[in-house]
Amino acid sequence: xxxxxxxxxxxxxxxxxxxxxxxxxxxxxxxxxxxxxxxxxxxxxxxxxxxxxxxxxxxxxxxxxxxxxxxxxxxxxxxxxxxxxxxxxxxxxxxxxxxxxxxxxxxxxxxxxxxxxxxx
Amino acid sequence: xxxxxxxxxxxxxxxxxxxxxxxxxxxxxxxxxxxxxxxxxxxxxxxxxxxxxxxxxxxxxxxxxxxxxxxxxxxxxxxxxxxxxxxxxxxxxxxxxxxxxxxxxxxxxxxxxxx
Numbered sequence: 432x433x434x435x436x437x438x439x440x441x442x443x444x445x446x447x448x449x450x451x452x453x454x455x456x457x458x459x460x461x462x463x464x465x466x467x468x469x470x471x472x473x474x475x476x477x478x479x480x481x482x483x484x485x486x487x488x489x490x491x492x493x494x495x496x497x498x499x500x501x502x503x504x505x506x507x508x509x510x511x512x513x514x515x516x517x518x519x520x521x522x523x524x525x526x527x528x529x530x531x532x533x534x535x536x537x538x539x540x541x542x543x544x545x546x547x548x549x550x551x
Numbered sequence: 552x553x554x555x556x557x558x559x560x561x562x563x564x565x566x567x568x569x570x571x572x573x574x575x576x577x578x579x580x581x582x583x584x585x586x587x588x589x590x591x592x593x594x595x596x597x598x599x600x601x602x603x604x605x606x607x608x609x610x611x612x613x614x615x616x617x618x619x620x621x622x623x624x625x626x627x628x629x630x631x632x633x634x635x636x637x638x639x640x641x642x643x644x645x646x647x648x649x650x651x652x653x654x655x656x657x658x659x660x661x662x663x664x665x666x
Binding site (some may be wrong): 435464467468474475476477478481483522526528537538539540541542543544 | 584592593594609641643652654655656
């Protein structure tokens with residue numbers, strides 16, 4: 432079984448600053464996927480960014496980027512030029528890659544989340 | 552394109568009652584899963600399915616049943632509700648392409664209270 436740990440229960444930064452959210456995971460799998468999800472007060476779960484473990488290049492999506500360190504089992508999220516609308520819970524999640532079923536068969540394992548507050 | 556639709560959005564049950572949380576997706580995704588979210592616990596996997604007719608247990612399956620008779624629908628059944636099942640429930644779907652998995656798309660959730 433795998434575990435996902437987010438060590439920062441809450442973070443607060445000023446608008447326009449850069450913030451980094453930490454995530455570490457533990458797994459014996461070699462091929463897997465990592466995700467960051469955002470949950471604003473509306474409760475909707477929104478996919479922010481996705482990383483394939485077999486790709487060394489770090490994923491980026493506009494202001495969001497990750498620092499993926501496979502050997503260290505670390506997957507941090509960097510938000511540049513933070514905006515008020517970035518205020519939300521952020522969850523790191525793991526999904527294994529199942530070669531026999533064509534790509535994964537056991538859903539997502541989540542961390543407990545980081546509450547990010549962007550101050551005006 | 553509705554995505555993942557969950558009904559109802561809110562529900563209050565009495566202890567011992569049974570009910571079914573509905574989940575439907577219109578994206579032809581083969582993978583579906585159910586999660587519960589409790590304060591301070593993140594989301595935990597209840598059951599998942601890798602295609603019609605195939606389901607399996609996740610981290611917290613006790614007290615819940617699922618079935619997947621069609622690609623579109625993945626209902627979650629509470630057999631005899633208990634106060635410990637008070638939670639927010641999310642359904643999600645995902646797909647693969649050329650052997651590569653993509654992220655799950657989530658429904659808007661069902662807030663369930665068992666009294």
